Amino acid sequence: MDWVFENRAHIASLTLAHLGLSLPAILLAFVLSLPVAIAANRVRPLREVIVSGTGLLYAVPSLPLFIVLPVLLGTGVRDRANVIVALVLFGMALMVRSAADAFDSVPAEARLSATAQGYSRWGRFWAVDLPLAAGPLLAGLRVVSVSTISLVTVSAVLGVQSLGSLFTDGFQRGIVPSIVSGVVITALLALVLDLLLSALGRFAMPWLRTGERSPR
Amino acid sequence: MSYPAEALDLLLDPAVWGGADGLGARTLEHLGYSLLAVGLSAAIALPLGFAVGHFGRGRNVVVASSGVVRALPTLGLLTLVALFTGLGLLAPMVALVVLAVPSVLAGAYAGIESVDPRTVDAARAQGMSRWQVLTTVQIPLGLPLIVGGIRLATLQVVGTAILAAYVGAGGLGAPLFLGLRTYDYPLLLAASAVVILLALVLDLAFEIAQRLLRRLPGLR
Numbered sequence: 001m002d003w004v005f006e007n008r009a010h011i012a013s014l015t016l017a018h019l020g021l022s023l024p025a026i027l028l029a030f031v032l033s034l035p036v037a038i039a040a041n042r043v044r045p046l047r048e049v050i051v052s053g054t055g056l057l058y059a060v061p062s063l064p065l066f067i068v069l070p071v072l073l074g075t076g077v078r079d080r081a082n083v084i085v086a087l088v089l090f091g092m093a094l095m096v097r098s099a100a101d102a103f104d105s106v107p108a109e110a111r112l113s114a115t116a117q118g119y120s121r122w123g124r125f126w127a128v129d130l131p132l133a134a135g136p137l138l139a140g141l142r143v144v145s146v147s148t149i150s151l152v153t154v155s156a157v158l159g160v161q162s163l164g165s166l167f168t169d170g171f172q173r174g175i176v177p178s179i180v181s182g183v184v185i186t187a188l189l190a191l192v193l194d195l196l197l198s199a200l201g202r203f204a205m206p207w208l209r210t211g212e213r214s215p216r
Numbered sequence: 217m218s219y220p221a222e223a224l225d226l227l228l229d230p231a232v233w234g235g236a237d238g239l240g241a242r243t244l245e246h247l248g249y250s251l252l253a254v255g256l257s258a259a260i261a262l263p264l265g266f267a268v269g270h271f272g273r274g275r276n277v278v279v280a281s282s283g284v285v286r287a288l289p290t291l292g293l294l295t296l297v298a299l300f301t302g303l304g305l306l307a308p309m310v311a312l313v314v315l316a317v318p319s320v321l322a323g324a325y326a327g328i329e330s331v332d333p334r335t336v337d338a339a340r341a342q343g344m345s346r347w348q349v350l351t352t353v354q355i356p357l358g359l360p361l362i363v364g365g366i367r368l369a370t371l372q373v374v375g376t377a378i379l380a381a382y383v384g385a386g387g388l389g390a391p392l393f394l395g396l397r398t399y400d401y402p403l404l405l406a407a408s409a410v411v412i413l414l415a416l417v418l419d420l421a422f423e424i425a426q427r428l429l430r431r432l433p434g435l436r
Binding site: 065168176183191 | 219220284286287288289290291292293294295296298299371374375376378379382383389392393396401404405407408409411412415416419
Protein backbone atom coordinates (compact mmCIF):
# COMPACT_ATOMS: atom_id res chain seq x y z
CA MET A 1 0.00 0.00 0.00
CA ASP A 2 2.95 2.29 0.75
CA TRP A 3 4.12 2.01 -2.82
CA VAL A 4 0.71 3.00 -4.12
CA PHE A 5 0.54 5.95 -1.78
CA GLU A 6 4.01 7.17 -2.67
CA ASN A 7 3.31 6.89 -6.37
CA ARG A 8 -0.22 8.22 -6.33
CA ALA A 9 0.57 11.16 -8.63
CA HIS A 10 2.15 8.83 -11.20
CA ILE A 11 -0.76 6.40 -10.98
CA ALA A 12 -3.27 9.23 -11.36
CA SER A 13 -1.55 10.54 -14.48
CA LEU A 14 -1.43 7.04 -15.98
CA THR A 15 -5.14 6.62 -15.21
CA LEU A 16 -5.85 9.86 -17.04
CA ALA A 17 -3.71 8.75 -19.98
CA HIS A 18 -5.60 5.47 -19.98
CA LEU A 19 -8.93 7.26 -20.14
CA GLY A 20 -7.54 9.59 -22.79
CA LEU A 21 -6.91 6.59 -25.02
CA SER A 22 -9.97 4.52 -24.25
CA LEU A 23 -12.81 7.05 -24.00
CA PRO A 24 -12.33 8.58 -27.48
CA ALA A 25 -11.91 5.08 -28.90
CA ILE A 26 -15.14 3.82 -27.29
CA LEU A 27 -17.10 6.87 -28.38
CA LEU A 28 -15.78 6.79 -31.96
CA ALA A 29 -16.34 3.06 -32.30
CA PHE A 30 -19.95 3.51 -31.19
CA VAL A 31 -20.70 6.52 -33.37
CA LEU A 32 -19.02 5.08 -36.47
CA SER A 33 -20.71 1.71 -36.10
CA LEU A 34 -24.23 3.13 -36.31
CA PRO A 35 -24.14 4.31 -39.97
CA VAL A 36 -22.28 1.15 -41.00
CA ALA A 37 -24.90 -1.01 -39.30
CA ILE A 38 -27.77 0.95 -40.81
CA ALA A 39 -26.23 0.74 -44.27
CA ALA A 40 -25.72 -2.99 -43.75
CA ASN A 41 -29.38 -3.43 -42.83
CA ARG A 42 -30.66 -1.30 -45.67
CA VAL A 43 -28.65 -2.98 -48.42
CA ARG A 44 -29.64 -6.53 -47.55
CA PRO A 45 -27.28 -8.46 -49.83
CA LEU A 46 -24.32 -6.59 -48.35
CA ARG A 47 -25.35 -7.23 -44.74
CA GLU A 48 -23.55 -10.54 -44.24
CA VAL A 49 -20.45 -9.19 -45.99
CA ILE A 50 -20.28 -6.04 -43.86
CA VAL A 51 -21.17 -7.70 -40.57
CA SER A 52 -18.85 -10.69 -41.01
CA GLY A 53 -16.18 -8.48 -42.53
CA THR A 54 -16.00 -6.18 -39.53
CA GLY A 55 -16.34 -9.20 -37.27
CA LEU A 56 -13.30 -10.71 -38.96
CA LEU A 57 -11.33 -7.69 -37.76
CA TYR A 58 -11.77 -9.05 -34.28
CA ALA A 59 -9.86 -12.15 -35.35
CA VAL A 60 -6.87 -9.91 -35.97
CA PRO A 61 -4.79 -10.01 -32.79
CA SER A 62 -4.51 -6.67 -31.01
CA LEU A 63 -0.76 -6.37 -30.55
CA PRO A 64 0.15 -6.97 -34.23
CA LEU A 65 -2.53 -4.48 -35.22
CA PHE A 66 -0.99 -1.89 -32.90
CA ILE A 67 2.24 -2.45 -34.82
CA VAL A 68 1.00 -2.87 -38.37
CA LEU A 69 -1.25 0.19 -38.33
CA PRO A 70 1.45 2.80 -37.66
CA VAL A 71 3.62 1.37 -40.40
CA LEU A 72 0.70 1.48 -42.81
CA LEU A 73 -0.49 4.89 -41.59
CA GLY A 74 3.02 6.32 -41.49
CA THR A 75 2.81 7.29 -37.82
CA GLY A 76 5.29 6.19 -35.14
CA VAL A 77 4.76 2.91 -33.29
CA ARG A 78 4.62 4.81 -30.00
CA ASP A 79 2.14 7.37 -31.30
CA ARG A 80 -1.05 7.55 -29.24
CA ALA A 81 -3.16 8.22 -32.34
CA ASN A 82 -2.63 4.80 -33.84
CA VAL A 83 -3.46 3.12 -30.56
CA ILE A 84 -6.79 4.92 -30.71
CA VAL A 85 -7.32 3.97 -34.35
CA ALA A 86 -6.61 0.31 -33.55
CA LEU A 87 -8.96 0.43 -30.56
CA VAL A 88 -11.70 2.00 -32.70
CA LEU A 89 -11.32 -0.81 -35.24
CA PHE A 90 -11.60 -3.39 -32.47
CA GLY A 91 -14.59 -1.66 -30.97
CA MET A 92 -16.28 -1.56 -34.37
CA ALA A 93 -15.59 -5.25 -34.88
CA LEU A 94 -17.87 -5.90 -31.90
CA MET A 95 -20.23 -2.96 -32.28
CA VAL A 96 -21.24 -3.23 -35.94
CA ARG A 97 -22.76 -6.64 -35.41
CA SER A 98 -24.63 -5.68 -32.25
CA ALA A 99 -25.86 -2.44 -33.86
CA ALA A 100 -27.04 -4.26 -36.99
CA ASP A 101 -28.88 -6.78 -34.82
CA ALA A 102 -30.26 -3.99 -32.63
CA PHE A 103 -31.75 -2.09 -35.57
CA ASP A 104 -32.99 -5.38 -36.99
CA SER A 105 -34.89 -6.04 -33.78
CA VAL A 106 -37.09 -2.97 -34.29
CA PRO A 107 -40.52 -4.37 -35.24
CA ALA A 108 -41.36 -3.74 -38.89
CA GLU A 109 -44.92 -2.76 -37.86
CA ALA A 110 -43.60 0.08 -35.73
CA ARG A 111 -41.55 1.43 -38.59
CA LEU A 112 -44.37 1.06 -41.10
CA SER A 113 -46.82 2.86 -38.84
CA ALA A 114 -44.30 5.64 -38.26
CA THR A 115 -43.91 6.04 -42.00
CA ALA A 116 -47.70 5.98 -42.38
CA GLN A 117 -47.94 8.77 -39.83
CA GLY A 118 -45.76 10.89 -42.03
CA TYR A 119 -42.32 10.52 -40.46
CA SER A 120 -39.45 11.14 -42.83
CA ARG A 121 -36.67 8.55 -42.81
CA TRP A 122 -34.50 10.89 -40.76
CA GLY A 123 -37.28 11.73 -38.33
CA ARG A 124 -38.23 8.10 -37.98
CA PHE A 125 -34.65 7.18 -37.19
CA TRP A 126 -34.51 9.55 -34.21
CA ALA A 127 -38.06 9.04 -32.97
CA VAL A 128 -38.64 5.35 -33.63
CA ASP A 129 -35.63 3.26 -34.67
CA LEU A 130 -33.10 4.66 -32.22
CA PRO A 131 -35.27 4.51 -29.07
CA LEU A 132 -36.53 1.02 -29.91
CA ALA A 133 -33.03 -0.26 -30.67
CA ALA A 134 -31.47 1.55 -27.73
CA GLY A 135 -31.57 -1.40 -25.32
CA PRO A 136 -29.46 -3.80 -27.40
CA LEU A 137 -27.32 -0.87 -28.61
CA LEU A 138 -26.43 -0.06 -25.01
CA ALA A 139 -25.67 -3.72 -24.33
CA GLY A 140 -23.24 -3.68 -27.27
CA LEU A 141 -21.67 -0.44 -26.08
CA ARG A 142 -21.08 -1.90 -22.63
CA VAL A 143 -19.23 -4.88 -24.10
CA VAL A 144 -17.10 -2.53 -26.21
CA SER A 145 -16.29 -0.32 -23.23
CA VAL A 146 -15.17 -3.19 -20.99
CA SER A 147 -13.05 -4.79 -23.69
CA THR A 148 -11.47 -1.49 -24.75
CA ILE A 149 -10.46 -0.50 -21.22
CA SER A 150 -8.72 -3.84 -20.84
CA LEU A 151 -7.21 -3.83 -24.34
CA VAL A 152 -5.51 -0.45 -23.87
CA THR A 153 -3.08 -1.99 -21.38
CA VAL A 154 -1.53 -4.14 -24.11
CA SER A 155 -0.19 -1.05 -25.86
CA ALA A 156 2.17 -0.56 -22.90
CA VAL A 157 4.57 -3.20 -24.25
CA LEU A 158 5.07 -0.85 -27.20
CA GLY A 159 5.91 1.98 -24.84
CA VAL A 160 2.62 3.89 -24.98
CA GLN A 161 1.73 5.24 -21.54
CA SER A 162 -1.40 3.86 -19.90
CA LEU A 163 -2.25 1.84 -16.81
CA GLY A 164 -0.52 -0.97 -18.68
CA SER A 165 2.76 0.83 -17.97
CA LEU A 166 2.30 -0.22 -14.34
CA PHE A 167 2.56 -3.83 -15.56
CA THR A 168 5.64 -3.36 -17.74
CA ASP A 169 7.47 -1.16 -15.19
CA GLY A 170 6.42 -3.39 -12.31
CA PHE A 171 7.61 -6.47 -14.15
CA GLN A 172 10.96 -5.04 -15.17
CA ARG A 173 11.71 -3.66 -11.73
CA GLY A 174 10.06 -6.48 -9.77
CA ILE A 175 7.48 -4.30 -8.01
CA VAL A 176 4.45 -6.44 -7.19
CA PRO A 177 2.28 -3.55 -5.87
CA SER A 178 2.71 -1.74 -9.17
CA ILE A 179 1.22 -4.64 -11.13
CA VAL A 180 -1.49 -5.33 -8.57
CA SER A 181 -2.59 -1.71 -8.46
CA GLY A 182 -2.63 -1.64 -12.27
CA VAL A 183 -4.85 -4.72 -12.43
CA VAL A 184 -7.19 -3.39 -9.74
CA ILE A 185 -7.50 0.10 -11.22
CA THR A 186 -8.04 -1.21 -14.74
CA ALA A 187 -10.78 -3.55 -13.52
CA LEU A 188 -12.31 -0.75 -11.44
CA LEU A 189 -12.29 1.64 -14.40
CA ALA A 190 -14.08 -0.95 -16.52
CA LEU A 191 -16.59 -1.54 -13.74
CA VAL A 192 -17.24 2.15 -13.08
CA LEU A 193 -17.69 2.91 -16.78
CA ASP A 194 -20.04 -0.05 -17.09
CA LEU A 195 -22.11 1.15 -14.12
CA LEU A 196 -22.19 4.67 -15.55
CA LEU A 197 -23.39 3.40 -18.92
CA SER A 198 -26.00 1.23 -17.26
CA ALA A 199 -27.19 4.19 -15.15
CA LEU A 200 -27.26 6.37 -18.25
CA GLY A 201 -29.39 3.72 -19.93
CA ARG A 202 -31.86 3.65 -17.03
CA PHE A 203 -32.05 7.42 -17.03
CA ALA A 204 -32.38 7.84 -20.79
CA MET A 205 -34.59 4.83 -21.41
CA PRO A 206 -37.15 4.66 -18.62
CA TRP A 207 -39.20 2.24 -20.73
CA LEU A 208 -36.57 -0.46 -20.20
CA ARG A 209 -36.66 -0.10 -16.45
CA THR A 210 -39.47 -2.51 -15.74
CA GLY A 211 -38.50 -6.13 -15.42
CA GLU A 212 -35.44 -8.00 -16.54
CA ARG A 213 -35.09 -8.67 -20.22
CA SER A 214 -31.64 -9.78 -21.08
CA PRO A 215 -31.83 -12.98 -23.13
CA ARG A 216 -28.17 -13.64 -23.32
CA MET B 217 12.26 0.02 -50.10
CA SER B 218 9.18 0.44 -47.94
CA TYR B 219 8.71 -1.55 -44.76
CA PRO B 220 5.80 -3.69 -46.03
CA ALA B 221 7.81 -4.68 -49.12
CA GLU B 222 10.83 -5.54 -46.99
CA ALA B 223 8.61 -7.56 -44.67
CA LEU B 224 7.24 -9.46 -47.65
CA ASP B 225 10.80 -10.16 -48.79
CA LEU B 226 11.56 -11.55 -45.35
CA LEU B 227 8.49 -13.77 -45.45
CA LEU B 228 9.49 -15.13 -48.86
CA ASP B 229 13.03 -15.88 -47.74
CA PRO B 230 13.37 -19.59 -46.84
CA ALA B 231 16.34 -18.82 -44.55
CA VAL B 232 14.08 -16.77 -42.28
CA TRP B 233 11.75 -19.73 -41.80
CA GLY B 234 14.34 -22.45 -41.12
CA GLY B 235 16.40 -23.17 -38.02
CA ALA B 236 15.64 -23.49 -34.33
CA ASP B 237 15.04 -19.74 -34.11
CA GLY B 238 13.34 -19.36 -37.48
CA LEU B 239 9.80 -18.23 -38.13
CA GLY B 240 8.73 -21.81 -38.88
CA ALA B 241 9.78 -23.09 -35.47
CA ARG B 242 8.32 -20.00 -33.79
CA THR B 243 5.01 -20.49 -35.56
CA LEU B 244 4.80 -24.11 -34.43
CA GLU B 245 5.72 -23.05 -30.91
CA HIS B 246 3.02 -20.36 -31.01
CA LEU B 247 0.45 -22.83 -32.25
CA GLY B 248 1.53 -25.30 -29.57
CA TYR B 249 1.11 -22.73 -26.78
CA SER B 250 -2.29 -21.73 -28.11
CA LEU B 251 -3.60 -25.27 -28.43
CA LEU B 252 -2.30 -26.18 -24.97
CA ALA B 253 -3.94 -23.12 -23.43
CA VAL B 254 -7.25 -23.70 -25.19
CA GLY B 255 -7.09 -27.41 -24.32
CA LEU B 256 -6.47 -26.68 -20.65
CA SER B 257 -9.24 -24.11 -20.47
CA ALA B 258 -11.63 -26.49 -22.24
CA ALA B 259 -10.77 -29.16 -19.68
CA ILE B 260 -11.71 -26.70 -16.92
CA ALA B 261 -14.60 -24.80 -18.49
CA LEU B 262 -16.50 -27.43 -20.48
CA PRO B 263 -17.44 -29.70 -17.53
CA LEU B 264 -18.33 -26.65 -15.45
CA GLY B 265 -20.38 -25.09 -18.26
CA PHE B 266 -22.16 -28.39 -18.97
CA ALA B 267 -23.04 -28.75 -15.30
CA VAL B 268 -24.38 -25.19 -15.08
CA GLY B 269 -26.36 -25.58 -18.30
CA HIS B 270 -27.70 -29.00 -17.36
CA PHE B 271 -28.74 -28.31 -13.78
CA GLY B 272 -29.68 -24.70 -14.46
CA ARG B 273 -28.10 -23.67 -11.18
CA GLY B 274 -25.22 -21.36 -10.40
CA ARG B 275 -25.68 -19.47 -13.63
CA ASN B 276 -25.62 -16.07 -11.96
CA VAL B 277 -22.48 -16.93 -10.02
CA VAL B 278 -20.76 -18.11 -13.19
CA VAL B 279 -21.85 -15.08 -15.22
CA ALA B 280 -20.77 -12.65 -12.51
CA SER B 281 -17.41 -14.30 -11.92
CA SER B 282 -16.62 -14.57 -15.62
CA GLY B 283 -17.44 -10.89 -15.88
CA VAL B 284 -14.83 -10.12 -13.24
CA VAL B 285 -12.28 -12.46 -14.84
CA ARG B 286 -12.86 -10.88 -18.25
CA ALA B 287 -12.16 -7.44 -16.83
CA LEU B 288 -8.69 -8.58 -15.69
CA PRO B 289 -6.09 -7.29 -18.11
CA THR B 290 -4.09 -10.24 -19.44
CA LEU B 291 -0.80 -8.35 -19.47
CA GLY B 292 -1.21 -7.53 -15.78
CA LEU B 293 -1.94 -11.10 -14.83
CA LEU B 294 0.95 -12.33 -16.95
CA THR B 295 3.53 -10.01 -15.44
CA LEU B 296 2.22 -10.58 -11.92
CA VAL B 297 2.42 -14.37 -12.17
CA ALA B 298 5.80 -14.10 -13.89
CA LEU B 299 7.23 -12.17 -10.95
CA PHE B 300 6.50 -15.20 -8.76
CA THR B 301 7.16 -18.09 -11.15
CA GLY B 302 10.10 -16.55 -12.99
CA LEU B 303 10.64 -16.47 -16.72
CA GLY B 304 9.20 -19.27 -18.79
CA LEU B 305 6.00 -20.83 -19.96
CA LEU B 306 4.10 -21.18 -16.68
CA ALA B 307 3.07 -17.54 -16.34
CA PRO B 308 1.84 -17.18 -19.95
CA MET B 309 -0.10 -20.44 -19.62
CA VAL B 310 -1.87 -19.21 -16.49
CA ALA B 311 -2.70 -15.89 -18.15
CA LEU B 312 -3.89 -17.50 -21.39
CA VAL B 313 -6.05 -20.07 -19.60
CA VAL B 314 -7.65 -17.32 -17.50
CA LEU B 315 -8.27 -15.41 -20.73
CA ALA B 316 -9.85 -18.38 -22.49
CA VAL B 317 -11.98 -19.87 -19.72
CA PRO B 318 -14.83 -17.30 -19.72
CA SER B 319 -15.43 -17.66 -23.48
CA VAL B 320 -15.41 -21.47 -23.41
CA LEU B 321 -17.61 -21.44 -20.31
CA ALA B 322 -20.16 -19.07 -21.83
CA GLY B 323 -20.35 -21.16 -25.00
CA ALA B 324 -20.76 -24.37 -22.97
CA TYR B 325 -23.67 -23.29 -20.80
CA ALA B 326 -25.32 -21.28 -23.56
CA GLY B 327 -25.11 -24.34 -25.82
CA ILE B 328 -26.73 -26.63 -23.25
CA GLU B 329 -29.38 -24.01 -22.44
CA SER B 330 -30.16 -23.48 -26.12
CA VAL B 331 -31.59 -27.00 -26.39
CA ASP B 332 -35.40 -26.94 -26.44
CA PRO B 333 -36.61 -27.96 -22.95
CA ARG B 334 -39.31 -30.05 -24.59
CA THR B 335 -36.64 -32.14 -26.28
CA VAL B 336 -34.94 -32.64 -22.93
CA ASP B 337 -38.25 -33.57 -21.29
CA ALA B 338 -38.98 -36.01 -24.09
CA ALA B 339 -35.58 -37.63 -23.61
CA ARG B 340 -36.21 -37.91 -19.86
CA ALA B 341 -39.66 -39.37 -20.50
CA GLN B 342 -38.05 -42.05 -22.65
CA GLY B 343 -36.23 -43.20 -19.56
CA MET B 344 -32.82 -41.68 -20.26
CA SER B 345 -30.65 -41.00 -17.27
CA ARG B 346 -29.39 -37.47 -16.63
CA TRP B 347 -25.98 -38.49 -17.94
CA GLN B 348 -27.51 -39.87 -21.14
CA VAL B 349 -29.61 -36.75 -21.63
CA LEU B 350 -26.50 -34.60 -21.28
CA THR B 351 -24.19 -36.67 -23.48
CA THR B 352 -26.59 -37.83 -26.19
CA VAL B 353 -29.07 -34.94 -26.37
CA GLN B 354 -27.88 -31.68 -24.88
CA ILE B 355 -24.21 -31.71 -25.89
CA PRO B 356 -24.80 -32.77 -29.52
CA LEU B 357 -27.64 -30.28 -29.98
CA GLY B 358 -25.73 -27.51 -28.27
CA LEU B 359 -22.55 -28.22 -30.22
CA PRO B 360 -22.71 -25.16 -32.53
CA LEU B 361 -22.65 -22.76 -29.58
CA ILE B 362 -20.17 -24.86 -27.64
CA VAL B 363 -17.76 -24.86 -30.59
CA GLY B 364 -18.46 -21.12 -31.02
CA GLY B 365 -17.16 -20.52 -27.50
CA ILE B 366 -14.01 -22.52 -28.19
CA ARG B 367 -13.56 -20.61 -31.44
CA LEU B 368 -13.71 -17.25 -29.71
CA ALA B 369 -11.31 -18.47 -27.03
CA THR B 370 -8.86 -19.75 -29.64
CA LEU B 371 -8.82 -16.40 -31.44
CA GLN B 372 -8.22 -14.51 -28.20
CA VAL B 373 -5.45 -16.91 -27.19
CA VAL B 374 -3.63 -16.92 -30.54
CA GLY B 375 -3.46 -13.13 -30.50
CA THR B 376 -2.45 -12.86 -26.89
CA ALA B 377 0.08 -15.71 -26.93
CA ILE B 378 2.47 -13.11 -28.36
CA LEU B 379 2.85 -11.78 -24.84
CA ALA B 380 4.46 -15.10 -23.79
CA ALA B 381 7.71 -13.82 -25.26
CA TYR B 382 7.49 -10.75 -23.04
CA VAL B 383 8.28 -12.95 -20.05
CA GLY B 384 10.92 -15.03 -21.74
CA ALA B 385 8.96 -17.83 -23.40
CA GLY B 386 8.96 -18.37 -27.18
CA GLY B 387 6.33 -18.23 -29.87
CA LEU B 388 5.86 -15.58 -32.54
CA GLY B 389 6.20 -12.91 -29.89
CA ALA B 390 9.95 -13.60 -29.83
CA PRO B 391 10.73 -12.23 -33.31
CA LEU B 392 8.11 -9.55 -32.76
CA PHE B 393 9.67 -8.17 -29.59
CA LEU B 394 13.13 -8.54 -31.11
CA GLY B 395 11.99 -6.38 -34.00
CA LEU B 396 10.42 -3.90 -31.62
CA ARG B 397 13.53 -3.52 -29.44
CA THR B 398 15.94 -3.25 -32.36
CA TYR B 399 13.69 -0.99 -34.45
CA ASP B 400 13.71 -3.73 -37.10
CA TYR B 401 10.33 -2.79 -38.55
CA PRO B 402 10.38 -5.34 -41.42
CA LEU B 403 10.88 -8.17 -38.91
CA LEU B 404 8.17 -6.67 -36.70
CA LEU B 405 5.75 -6.51 -39.61
CA ALA B 406 6.62 -9.99 -40.85
CA ALA B 407 6.07 -11.56 -37.43
CA SER B 408 2.81 -9.63 -36.98
CA ALA B 409 1.63 -10.76 -40.40
CA VAL B 410 2.27 -14.40 -39.51
CA VAL B 411 0.25 -14.04 -36.28
CA ILE B 412 -2.61 -12.38 -38.12
CA LEU B 413 -2.55 -15.06 -40.81
CA LEU B 414 -2.46 -17.79 -38.19
CA ALA B 415 -5.51 -16.28 -36.49
CA LEU B 416 -7.40 -15.95 -39.77
CA VAL B 417 -6.56 -19.52 -40.81
CA LEU B 418 -7.72 -20.90 -37.45
CA ASP B 419 -10.90 -18.81 -37.65
CA LEU B 420 -11.55 -20.17 -41.13
CA ALA B 421 -10.95 -23.73 -39.92
CA PHE B 422 -13.54 -23.20 -37.17
CA GLU B 423 -15.96 -21.65 -39.66
CA ILE B 424 -15.69 -24.74 -41.85
CA ALA B 425 -16.00 -27.04 -38.83
CA GLN B 426 -19.13 -25.21 -37.67
CA ARG B 427 -20.70 -25.43 -41.13
CA LEU B 428 -19.98 -29.15 -41.27
CA LEU B 429 -21.49 -29.53 -37.80
CA ARG B 430 -24.69 -27.87 -38.92
CA ARG B 431 -24.96 -30.39 -41.73
CA LEU B 432 -24.76 -33.40 -39.41
CA PRO B 433 -28.01 -35.35 -39.45
CA GLY B 434 -30.33 -34.32 -36.64
CA LEU B 435 -28.60 -31.04 -35.91
CA ARG B 436 -30.56 -28.77 -38.18
